[in-house]
Amino acid sequence: MLGFIILVSILLGIICWKLVSLAVWAIRAAKITANIPGPKPLPFLGNLLEFGNTRTLEDGFKRFLKLYKTYCRPPDRILKFWLGPKLVIILGNPQHIEVVLSSEEALNKDSLYKYMELMSDGVLSQNGDDWVQLRKLLNPFVTRKAIEPCLESFHEKTVKLIKLLDNKIENDQVFNIKHFIARYTFDVFFVSNFGCDINEMDVDRGLDRLFERVVELSFKMMTTFPTCLSFPYAKISKLGRNISSKSQVFWKLIYDVLQTRKKYKNLADEGVTGNATLYADMLIKKAEKENLSWVEIGKSATDYVLAGSHSVSLMSSTIILLLAMYPEHQEAVYQEQLEILGDDPEVAPTWEQLSKMTYLTRVFKEVIRLMTAPFIIRDVDNDINLGKFTIPKDSTAFIVLYSLHRDPTIWSHPEEFYPDHFLPEEKAKRPKNSYLPFSWGPRNCPGILYAITVTKILVSTLIRKYSFNTDLKFEQLTYKFSIFFDIAQGHMVKKIPRNRTPVQGA
DSSP: OHHHHHHHHHHHHHHHHHHHHHHHHHHHHHHHTTTSOOOOOBTTTBTGGGGTTOOSHHHHHHHHHHHHHHHOOTTTOEEEEEETTEEEEEEOOHHHHHHHHHOGGGOSBOGGGGGGGGTOOSTTTOOHHHHHHHHHHHGGGGSHHHHGGGHHHHHHHHHHHHHHHHHHSOTTOOEEHHHHHHHHHHHHHHHHHHSOOOOHHHHOOOHHHHHHHHHHHHHHHHHSTTGGGOHHHHHHSHHHHHHHHHHHHHHHHHHHHHHHHHHHHHHHHTTOOOOOOSHHHHHHHHHHHHTOOHHHHHHHHHHHHHHHHHHHHHHHHHHHHHHHHOHHHHHHHHHHHHHHHOSOTTSOOOHHHHHTOHHHHHHHHHHHHHTOOSEEEEEOSSOEEOSSOEEOTTOEEEEEHHHHTTOTTTOSSTTSOOGGGGSHHHHHHSOTTSOOBTBOGGGSOTTHHHHHHHHHHHHHHHHHHEEEEOSOOGGGOOEEESSSEEETTOOEEEEEEOOOOOOTTO
C-alpha cells in the first residue's frame, strides 16, 4: 500500500511539475508576443473554437485563411494563435520567412509531420541527426550528373505514354490525364533511381490513387478527435492501422525492387556492366549495414519515392490542364518546342535544349506558384529575433505558401494564371523569398532539378504530339489537400493529334 501511495505521489508530482513548467512558458511566450496581432484566446482552449464544427481539412483551411486575411496585414504580415497550449506564429513577410528558414533554431519539422511516419520515415519527415545523415546520402542522386544520363529513358517512357493514350483514349474523349501521367512518373522514377522498371503503365497497380488515399487518411488523423491529441494513440487506432496496412503496398514494392537490383548488382560484379551509383544501391548498403527489415527499408524510402513520382505527376498534369484552359499559352509553348526540337514527338531533348525552353519554364514556375504545398511548419528550438518581433522558444513557425504566393502586394496577377510573373523584369521587382514552392534554406526540397527535368521532357513531348482543350474554367476550380494542392474536379482534358509537317523526300 505504501509503495502504491509513493508511486501515485511521484506521478502527481511529475504532472504538477509539467503543468507549472507549461504555465511559466505560456506566460513568457504571451509576454514576448504581445505585439503580434491575433484573435483573443480562451483559457486552456486558446483559439480552437475558431475551427469548431470543421468537417474537412479544406473547411479548416478556409477558416484559417479568413483569420489570415483579418490579422496578417501588410507590412508586417504576422499573426499568432493558440491551439490549446500550442502557440503558432504565422509568417507572411518574406524577410521574416528568410530568417526562420535559414535559422539553425528552426531546422526541425513540426510534430504534426510525425503523423506521416505511419507511411514513411525518410528524409522528408525526419529531424536532427537522422535527417542530416539521410540528406547527405541522398544529395548525390539529385544532381545534374545523376539526372542527365537518364534523359533518354525519360523520353522513351514519354513515347510509351503517348502510345498508351492513343490505345486507351479516343480523340475528343474527356479523360483525367493525371491517371495516366501518374503511371508514367512512377515508371521513370523507379528506372532512374532504382535501375528497375516496375511497368506501372502496363500493370496499373493504382499506386497514385492509393497514395492519395493514404495522405487523405493521414490528414484526417492529424485533425480529428481523438487521434489529433496523441500520436502514440493514433498509431494503434483503427485509422492508424488502416494507414499502415495501405502503406505496406509501397514498402513491399520498394523491398522487391531492391531485391531485384541486388541480384542485378551481383551479376554486374561477375562481369555484367551495371550502374553502381543509383539511390537503390545506397539503400541496399544502408539496409545491410543496419540489418533493416523489409518494413524499415520500405518506410525509409517511401516519402522520397512518392515525392518524386506523385508530386511530379501533379505538376505535369496541372500544366497540361492549364494549357488546355489557355490556348494562347499552349500555342506559345508549342511554338517554342517547334523552334527547339521540331514537330516530331519522338525526338528526345538534350540537356542544353531543355535549358532553352524559357517559356515552358515560366509556365512550370507559374503552375507551382498556384498549386504549391499549402504550408511549411517548423519547431522553434530557441527564440528567433525578427527585429520588431520575437518568435519564442518551443512555439511553432507556420509559413502559409498559399497566401505568400497570392499576396497582391507581391504579385501583379495574384489569382490568375500569368506566366509573365517570371519574366526577368518581373522577378526583379519581387522581394527575396516571396516564391518558395520547394521551401528554402538547409531543408529545401532536394528534388527540384529532377522535378523540372522530368516535367519539361513530358510536357514537351505531349505538346508536340497533341493539342489539348477542356471545358473547365480556372476561376471555377476548387482544391483539395495533397503534398501540393490538387484539383478537386480532376485534370479533365481532351486530346487532339497534331498534323505534322511531312518530311521532305519521305
